[in-house]
Amino acid sequence: MKYFIEVWGCQMNEHDAETLSGIIEERGYSKAENYLDADLILLHTCCIRAKAEDKVIGRIGVLSKLKKKKKHLIIAVGGCMTQQEDVARYIEKRFKEVDIIYGTHNLNEFASLLESAKADQKQIKAVSDSEGMDIREYVPIKRNDKLKAYVNIIYGCNNFCSYCIVPYVRGREKSREIKYIIQEVKELLDQGFKDITLLGQNVNSYGKDFKDGTNFAKLLKELDVLGDYRLRFMSSHPRDFDEALIDVIKDSKNVCHQIHLPLQSGSDKIIKEMNRGYTKKHYLDLTEYIYKVLPEATISTDIIVGFPGETEEDFQDTLDVVEKVGYDQAYMFQYSIREGTRAAKMTEQIPEAIKKERFQRLLELQNKKSLERNNKMIGKIVEVLVEGFGERNNLTGRTSGNKVVNFKGDKKLTGKLVWVGITDANTWSLFGKVKGE
Numbered sequence: 001m002k003y004f005i006e007v008w009g010c011q012m013n014e015h016d017a018e019t020l021s022g023i024i025e026e027r028g029y030s031k032a033e034n035y036l037d038a039d040l041i042l043l044h045t046c047c048i049r050a051k052a053e054d055k056v057i058g059r060i061g062v063l064s065k066l067k068k069k070k071k072h073l074i075i076a077v078g079g080c081m082t083q084q085e086d087v088a089r090y091i092e093k094r095f096k097e098v099d100i101i102y103g104t105h106n107l108n109e110f111a112s113l114l115e116s117a118k119a120d121q122k123q124i125k126a127v128s129d130s131e132g133m134d135i136r137e138y139v140p141i142k143r144n145d146k147l148k149a150y151v152n153i154i155y156g157c158n159n160f161c162s163y164c165i166v167p168y169v170r171g172r173e174k175s176r177e178i179k180y181i182i183q184e185v186k187e188l189l190d191q192g193f194k195d196i197t198l199l200g201q202n203v204n205s206y207g208k209d210f211k212d213g214t215n216f217a218k219l220l221k222e223l224d225v226l227g228d229y230r231l232r233f234m235s236s237h238p239r240d241f242d243e244a245l246i247d248v249i250k251d252s253k254n255v256c257h258q259i260h261l262p263l264q265s266g267s268d269k270i271i272k273e274m275n276r277g278y279t280k281k282h283y284l285d286l287t288e289y290i291y292k293v294l295p296e297a298t299i300s301t302d303i304i305v306g307f308p309g310e311t312e313e314d315f316q317d318t319l320d321v322v323e324k325v326g327y328d329q330a331y332m333f334q335y336s337i338r339e340g341t342r343a344a345k346m347t348e349q350i351p352e353a354i355k356k357e358r359f360q361r362l363l364e365l366q367n368k369k370s371l372e373r374n375n376k377m378i379g380k381i382v383e384v385l386v387e388g389f390g391e392r393n394n395l396t397g398r399t400s401g402n403k404v405v406n407f408k409g410d411k412k413l414t415g416k417l418v419w420v421g422i423t424d425a426n427t428w429s430l431f432g433k434v435k436g437e
Contacts (some may be wrong), residue, residue: 003029004038008056011044011199011234012170013079015150016107017044022140025109031142035063040074040114044302045081047165049162049336053081058268064097067167074117076110083169084340088127096123104169108136120394129171137180147387147415149193151184152176152217154200159237161264162275163307163335166201175206177213182222189227194415195385195398198233199221202238217248224252230385230400235302239277243289249295257294258399261287262302267314267319270307274343280317287325288324298401300329304356305362308334308346322365328373330366330401334359367427374425377403381435384420385412404429 003024020042021031032038035095046052061079067073075098082088083103099117106126117124143149146419156171157164180199188196189262198219200206207214209242216233223231231254238261249255250431261283265271268279288299303318322330334355337344348429382399384410390396394406395413397420407420418433 001031001039002032002037003040004032004035004169005042005044007044008052011150011228013046014046014432015199018108018141018143019107020430025142026140027111030356042076045079047081048258056081058400060095064095065327067097076100078319080104080169092125099123108139111346123424135174135176143147149188149219150199153181154206157201165300165338165341168340173205173209175209178219185223185226189229196232202237203233204237205415217245220255224254230252230256236261238286246290246293257297258402260295260300264304266318270310270314270427299329301327302331304333304335306350308343309348310350319365326373332362337411371427374430377422378425381419381421386416388414390428405432407434409434
């Protein structure tokens with residue numbers, strides 16, 4: 001029996017898919033090369049933007065037709081999208097071909113859901129509320145990569161940004177005990193992993209729910225001494241990211257100087273309407289300190305264009321921050337209404353034409369800044385973790401700052417750290433030669 005998982009959304013969802021793979025393979029399944037060869041197909045979904053949901057609904061339609069030809073096929077749909085009760089109900093009634101509908105809090109029981117679906121041959125829906133649910137350790141995980149791994153440190157979110165559905169589908173913040181995180185990272189290092197990313201909707205909130213002084217800075221210090229590897233984290237919240245944490249990163253051996261710091265908007269008025277809890281000045285002061293203490297740091301961000309009530313002046317504030325910070329990379333989105341959020345009820349919705357025009361201006365500016373940042377790397381020698389072959393028969397890898405580097409070399413270098421002299425750059429990547437060649 002073979003299975004196939006299609007994943008939408010963030011790194012948290014990617015990691016969820018690894019957990020599902022581990023659970024499924026314990027039941028005797030192996031991974032299919034494509035969905036047509038699979039006996040079990042899972043769609044693990046995202047609900048951050050409406051477009052993602054539309055794609056999933058279309059995909060369910062395609063798989064429903066496939067099941068009419070392949071009667072034994074089991075289709076499962078779950079994740080953030082189905083954690084919304086109205087969406088789960090719609091799929092339940094509209095698509096009888098879907099065998100399993102599961103929520104974000106039901107991953108660990110997927111094995112029993114699968115067995116029930118096979119035995120009873122009727123649709124099963126399991127969408128649980130997060131309140132009162134405990135974190136389960138020692139859940140099997142099938143890693144998708146041999147060099148890089150994700151480690152969840154905190155689940156859920158307490159921020160309730162006015163545009164965001166995450167707290168409603170991921171639940172309230174619950175931190176993993178530090179001993180289990182340390183144990184998982186040790187095991188990954190023993191298995192040969194060399195690049196580990198700590199995950200959370202807001203990693204800076206780690207440990208707050210313990211109320212015993214445990215915090216994210218303490219966790220970084222504990223993990224920093226486990227060996228020689230690259231340690232990353234995302235995502236951070238500017239409200240909770242302070243100079244003391246930056247100093248911890250500076251003094252660490254393994255923590256990469258790569259900071260993902262979502263801006264969302266540069267306008268104080270819009271930041272307040274978004275319920276983000278900081279100001280433009282606070283954000284700029286924070287990034288200024290990052291560059292002061294970590295001059296080689298790379299900073300990436302998230303930005304929303306066209307939030308309700310955004311004026312041209314508000315948008316200019318966002319462009320101003322992009323200009324001053326000079327992000328290495330930015331994930332930019334046009335505001336999308338999410339039912340159930342406060343922003344969905346706001347009256348000053350921005351016309352699509354204006355959102356598109358502003359988005360284009362932002363994209364052009366960010367591409368310019370990304371190219372400027374990459375051009376500054378020309379002539380430098382950087383350490384690259386080689387991931388394998390990329391385009392045009394070049395080896396590809398990443399710097400500690402997460403910049404992609406392409407260069408000629410032997411495949412035997414895969415998995416190794418090599419020094420590369422940067423000779424050229426474009427907006428999205430760097431090019432170079434292995435030192436000494």
